[in-house]
Amino acid sequence: MMNITLVEDEPMVAKRLARFIDQCTDDKTTIHRFSNLDDAEEHLSNRDTDLLFLDLNLHGKDGFSLIHQQLAAPYHTVVVSANTDRALEAFELGVLDFIGKPFTQERISKAMERFSLHQFKGQCQRLSYRKNNVLCFLQVDDIQFIQAAGHYSEITTKDNQTILHDKHLDRLMQILPQGFMRVHRSYALPLDEVKHIEQHSGAKYIAHLHSGASVPVGRTKFNTLVDALGQ
């Protein structure tokens, strides 16, 4: 069961994109097509979208501000654009994928694969989030640890601020770069924050961080964490 929203102003391109997506997903996937973001806004705010394919003319000045807004949303964003020269910049902002036009079936399938991979490592350097409906940014390097909070994620920064992000922890992990690790069902952290790991009775593990905070480590994650830290 997956909800995909597609925003593309050129009907022929939208048709083609929808066709390709349809071909690499199962029957339970629904695709909603919109010709522009304004029309899609209401639909996107329902929170049932998992993935947004967004056509952007990045040549204009407001293309990137539109990306910023989408990246604060709970769903993942795949940018489809003719302007591929700014792809790296988009990745650093946390797009799940960036597809140049004209695109092939294979390329669309690859994007869909990327979406379903939980261990995928992204290249995000800067997270967009909304705070009192104002778009804000957080440098990925400033993250101390992240805790799942229902559909949301609660990010604790190095200066002990807490930020609520609309994306689920699973999705954040897909775009956060190498160095971040899921250490618990509800926790993730950057490896270089860990000072040492303490073992408690009953196979309970606690990771003590440089800041003095401590984060629980899942039993199944313990060995991987130790391995990762050992390297």
Added chain:
Amino acid sequence: MTMLIWGVVLLHEQPTHSPTFPSQVSILYSGQEEVPAENDPRWRAHSQSDIELSNEVRWLKFTLAFNATSNGSQGVQQTESAPKGLFVSILGAFSVYLNGYHIGDNGMPATAESKELPGEIDSIFILPSQYLNTGDNTVMVRLSSEFRPDTAQSSGFWVFADDFETLAAINEWRIRLPLMMLSGLVLVAMYSFVVYFSSLKEPAYLWFSCLCTMLILLILAESWRGLFGYSYQWHILRMEIVLGLTLVISLVLPLFFLSFFRYSKTWFISTLLVLVMASCGVLLYFDGYDYRSFLLFSVSLLISFIFGVASIYKRKKYAWLMTMGIAVFVSPVLINRFSFMDQYFFVSFSGLALLLLLVLSQTHAERQRALTQSTLTTQRLQLELIKKQLQPHFILNTLTAIEEWIEIAPKEAIGFIQALASEFRQMASLSDRALIALQQEVALCESHLKIMGYRFDAHFSLQKPEMSEYKGQQLIPPGVLLTLIENAFSHNRYGSGEYQFSLSFSEQQEDEAQGVSVENAKHDNNKRPSTALLFKAQLTQHYSYQTSALENKEGTGVGTKYIKARLTEAFGNDWKLVEFIEDKYWVTKLTFPTTFVSGEQSNAHAEQTEQITLQTL
């Protein structure tokens, strides 16, 4: 530069010497050939400045006082080491006697037996030291003026004594500066002339060339005396030539300034009238050649200066520079009126010439810049038009759409590719022109709409007015209507469906324009008929035309910038672009001068029109 000129003027003081001027000039009306006695009772005291001229021989007598103290301590002894000389200039032939001894002749005054042999205008005699006394010396001159011109009733008697060498050098001193200027002026005159006929068709340069030529003639006329000398009967003729040339220069100088500051013909004629009247007044009511020259020139300078100041007030270009030029270069006249006319005038004028050359070179540089700029603009606009079709957004979206058509309906895909090829072909042939026929522009728009139809899987059409031969041949910059269509696509959200754009001539405006042009034809020949085109683009539910653009004339979009640049390139400021919303349409009203491919009605853009005629032929 001003410093330099002043330096030359100030340094050009004649060497310090103290000429000895005559005193007690008297006249004796007698044809006798032997030297009259000093105390002859017939001697009459006479003014030195107007000796009556006649065929009759008369004697002039004056005293030269060689004061021992004024000439150094040794008096006579000193004259031995540095021989004294006497400079004499009067209209006539004469013999000179010092203390009763004959010391020389200039020509030969008439005697009872023979007629007069005319003398030179300027002559210098050595005062032999053996005849020379310390203190008063009596000099007598036997004079006749048989060859005097009819107009010359009297003559000044210009005489003084000094070291002989100093006197011999006087003429050289007097002509040195004017001659220095001469060669420069010849070059400037020729240069201005060539500039006028080869590159800048500005009348100011022709006037300036004329001015320089007149000055060259004036310098020659002025310097002739010192350079070559002449016998006295030609003196009045030379003075008349000098006065005449001064008159011409006095007329041309203000006209040059009028022309330089681009005053109208009316100003030209009225100034000329005033000048002629003032000059007539000067010539009729004043006497003396030098004095009248000076007055003529002063009037001329005054008028030039007034126009200079008026131009400063009107903030004309270079007004400050030129007016300061007049003021600075002419001010030596305040120091010494006569030597100004003789010498400094030419130095000052050369300064003015230099200023003008400076202005000229700046004008040239500016023209060059403007030319380069306009070439750059044109090339940039051409590039912009091509770039529209090469933008990744356009090409890659189009390619994506083509891929889709190929997979789902190959036949349609072929149509799409053909439409694309057609637009590229048209673009290639139109992009390097400043103006194209309206028909061609419309055809380009239709190709583009066809492409957009394939891309959007929709139907776009352009409703166009009846394109008679006449209207279809009107000229418009390439890509202007196309840009309006592109703007419509970027500001609206056209989905699949039917959309119509419309292009029409604004009839009301056309009638009005014709009415105005007929009515104004009598008053204003500059008013040319104009064409008003109305372009309407259907607004979709969401449109992003910036309504602020309605109040704010500055279009900020890339497309609007392109349109404005193209119109400016083709029509200067003679166009208008108005945008507004009417019903459910975004309306763009474009007014620009009517020009035709056939060239029959075009005048201002004849050159461009011609070019296009050639290309369409």
